[in-house]
Amino acid sequence: MEENFLKLEEEIIKMLKTVYDPEIPVDIYELGLIYKVDIDEEKNVKIDMTLTAPNCPAADFILEDVRMKVESIPDVKSVDIQLVFEPEWDKDMMSEEAKLDLGFL
Secondary structure, eight states: OHHHHHHHHHHHHHHHTTOBOTTSSSBTTTTTOEEEEEEOTTOEEEEEEOOSSTTOTTHHHHHHHHHHHHHTSTTOOEEEEEEOOSSOOOGGGSOHHHHHHTTOO
């Protein structure tokens, strides 16, 4: 059972890595915008995520992209996305790869 959840979580993360902020050439997972991915017994997925800025003009596009892509995974029953701004995002949350891609290293 646990192995199935790990496999599903890997699939979700893989899918999240295909979602980009249109203004930044790095995916939202590597940017550190995904704070938490929870999967319950029925395979309902809850994602806590943030944006690089609270007034991000692409917010609706990004949230809808996340929802559509995660819902497209066959085992996922539903997707609940919580947009949170605590803790506030900053560039230290990015992966080393993202920092390198954006010239921060």
